Amino acid sequence: MNFETLLLSIEDGVATITLNRPEVLNALNQHVYLELIQAAEQLANDDEVRAVIITGGEKVFAAGADIRDMAMAGALDIALADRPSAKALEIIENMPKPVIAAIAGYALGGGCELSLVCDVRLAGENAKLGLPEITLGILPGAGGTQRLPRLIGAGKAKEMIFSGDFIDAQEALRVGLVNKVVPTEQLLAEAQRLAKRFAARGAVALRMAKSAIDEGLRMDLQAGLQYEHQCFSLLFATQDQKEGMEAFLQKRRPNFQGK
Ligand code: COA
Numbered sequence: 474m475n476f477e478t479l480l481l482s483i484e485d486g487v488a489t490i491t492l493n494r495p496e497v498l499n500a501l502n503q504h505v506y507l508e509l510i511q512a513a514e515q516l517a518n519d520d521e522v523r524a525v526i527i528t529g530g531e532k533v534f535a536a537g538a539d540i541r542d543m544a545m546a547g548a549l550d551i552a553l554a555d556r557p558s559a560k561a562l563e564i565i566e567n568m569p570k571p572v573i574a575a576i577a578g579y580a581l582g583g584g585c586e587l588s589l590v591c592d593v594r595l596a597g598e599n600a601k602l603g604l605p606e607i608t609l610g611i612l613p614g615a616g617g618t619q620r621l622p623r624l625i626g627a628g629k630a631k632e633m634i635f636s637g638d639f640i641d642a643q644e645a646l647r648v649g650l651v652n653k654v655v656p657t658e659q660l661l662a663e664a665q666r667l668a669k670r671f672a673a674r675g676a677v678a679l680r681m682a683k684s685a686i687d688e689g690l691r692m693d694l695q696a697g698l699q700y701e702h703q704c705f706s707l708l709f710a711t712q713d714q715k716e717g718m719e720a721f722l723q724k725r726r727p728n729f730q731g732k
Contacts, residue, residue: 474515478505481512486523487668488516489661491530498536499529501583506557513564520731523672525568526664527591528575529584531657534600537582540609551614558583558615566590566687569680571671575664576600577657581639586615589624592683594650595664596642597657602650603639623690625649675713676731681705 474481480491490512492499499505516522529535538558543551565572565587574580574588577597585602588594596602604613604621612618613634622630625648633640645651655663671679681704689697708714712732720727 474511476508476512478502479508479512483519483522485669486521486672487526487665488519488522488524489526489528489665490516491528492535495530495532497539498533498579499584500536500539500541501558501587502539502542503557506561509561510557510564513561513568517564517568517570523570523676523731524668525570525572526575526661526668527565527572527587528661528664529577531577531597531660533578534574534576534580535584535587536579537584537605538615562587562590562616569683570676571668571679571683573664573668573671575660576602576651577660579639582606582613582617583615586613586617586620589616589620593652593667594645595660595667596645596651596654597660598642598654599657600642600645600651600654601639602645603637604634605637605639607634608637621650673729675711675717675727675729677711677713678708678717681708 478492478494480493482489490509492501492505494500494505516525571593572591574591574594576588576594578599578601580588580600580602582604585604588602604617606613606617613621618634621633629648640648640650642651642654646654653663685701685704688700692700713727713729716729717727
């Protein structure tokens with residue numbers, strides 16, 4: 474499938490979506506979100522794809538929602554809009570395979586919010602993350618006020634959202650907003666390396682583990698533990714469980730089929 478605002482490549486079971494509007498620092502307009510929906514749906518349904526990387530390349534991840542699109546909007550336009558942004562983020566968040574954000578340069582506003590629906594965030598040393606919406610007289614409206622505090626705690630999230638200040642890669646690592654910082658020129662290779670590591674695992678077990686974590690975070694602890702046990706039990710119906718344990722006992726590498 475060809476896109477106007479994205480590049481999509483698939484290699485060795487790893488799909489890479491590259492945001493591609495460099496003239497506006499990959500600002501996210503409706504068209505980008507609609508294409509993200511199409512790409513994410515395609516990748517979710519492609520069994521050959523076992524991990525996904527979302528990046529903007531080595532210069533910029535995304536400088537936020539497209540301000541030109543929003544500048545003249547009224548409250549009703551926003552309230553009654555189809556919100557492809559919310560749909561795109563929901564599909565990416567619920568992708569039944571791991572999604573890695575590879576962040577170089579600015580990941581601001583909607584760009585930062587896009588990274589928050591990924592499972593893992595890797596940052597290049599040049600990364601700058603922030604939710605500057607407050608400086609425009611609005612608030613982060615694509616999940617930032619909800620997902621950021623759940624990830625890094627309310628105190629630090631409020632500091633970032635109330636000030637609109639950007640934080641650099643090392644600060645993002647310190648507060649738990651990114652998993653790892655690497656030299657920018659190695660960012661995409663590192664994302665590929667991690668994606669391939671995930672892709673080599675049993676796809677059903679990985680999907681269930683993701684679901685147990687994400688659904689569990691929406692429940693109280695008792696319900697979450699119960700849900701974990703259901704997922705755990707179901708995995709004993711898979712060939713991968715038999716293969717994984719047999720391989721261990723036979724002192725060889727498992728050959729998972731994702732079944
Ligand atoms: N929406 C629309 N256009 C944007 C954009 C956005 N979120 N972010 C950057 N751009 C455009 C700029 O208007 C500029 O276009 P132009 O060359 O036609 O004037 C181009 O991208 C380059 O941006 P510029 O501001 O010149 O680059 P910079 O290096 O001086 O500053 C930023 C970079 C990211 C600090 C600055 O662009 C910025 O603050 N962007 C908005 C961030 C934001 O508030 N995001 C949340 C939106 S809700």
